[in-house]
Amino acid sequence: MKFTVAxxxxxxxxxxxxxxxxxxxxxxxxxxxxLLYRATGVKALEDGRGVIDPANAEGLAANLLQTxxxxxxxxxxxxxQAASKVAAMPEVRAALLEFQQNYARRDGGxxxxxxxxxxxxxxxxxxxxxxxxxNEIRAERRYKELVQAKPDLTVTQVLNDxxxxxxxxxxxxxxxxxxxxxxxLLDTSKLSIGEAVLQAITAVRSCLx
Ligand code: DC
Numbered sequence: 001m002k003f004t005v006a007x008x009x010x011x012x013x014x015x016x017x018x019x020x021x022x023x024x025x026x027x028x029x030x031x032x033x034x035l036l037y038r039a040t041g042v043k044a045l046e047d048g049r050g051v052i053d054p055a056n057a058e059g060l061a062a063n064l065l066q067t068x069x070x071x072x073x074x075x076x077x078x079x080x081q082a083a084s085k086v087a088a089m090p091e092v093r094a095a096l097l098e099f100q101q102n103y104a105r106r107d108g109g110x111x112x113x114x115x116x117x118x119x120x121x122x123x124x125x126x127x128x129x130x131x132x133x134x135n136e137i138r139a140e141r142r143y144k145e146l147v148q149a150k151p152d153l154t155v156t157q158v159l160n161d162x163x164x165x166x167x168x169x170x171x172x173x174x175x176x177x178x179x180x181x182x183x184x185l186l187d188t189s190k191l192s193i194g195e196a197v198l199q200a201i202t203a204v205r206s207c208l209x
Pocket of ligand 1: 011169
């Protein structure tokens with residue numbers, strides 16, 4: 001059975017939590033597509049000693065290994081910005097396209113989260129959900145995730161980081177972050193995790209019938 005759940009939306013809206021819960025509920029595979037860009041971005045920064053060379057980034061994206069995705073430094077703000085930068089490069093997106101498309105249509109069902117899953121990677125996805133939340137709520141949530149590892153962090157810094165990344169992700173020419181016309185909009189600003197997850201699961205269940 002092929003069944004794709006495409007979950008898109010801006011940074012820190014809750015896509016990952018919702019996607020993992022949906023995958024677990026229905027026994028689907030789960031791909032966090034942001035990790036592909038984060039791993040590419042971090043390696044490109046390392047190779048260029050802080051400056052990303054697009055030609056190098058393309059090669060890195062095309063040759064990512066599982067060990068690159070398992071690195072424990074992919075969740076930092078630095079990795080997020082590097083990811084957003086390489087994600088604006090058409091060659092990098094092209095290098096990552098086929099892997100994601102095959103993943104989306106694998107047997108047994110798949111959940112993918114990202115920015116362009118419902119619009120570019122898998123426009124034929126059976127379920128598309130676009131997860132959002134207000135800038136302030138997203139910054140607050142991300143701050144709580146990051147502050148332990150970085151005690152001098154402030155919510156304002158996180159808010160700025162999210163804004164810069166969202167603006168770049170939405171404004172780029174190639175596969176910009178955007179809700180598919182047929183996506184269900186899920187604003188999690190006033191929802192608990194449980195409520196948001198339940199709404200997503202209910203949407204998937206109704207399409208599975
Ligand atoms: O989902 P995330 O925050 O881990 O993503 C990191 C960056 O990667 C994000 O700012 C934009 C980019 N990205 C993308 O362009 N397309 C995707 N499908 C997933 C992520």
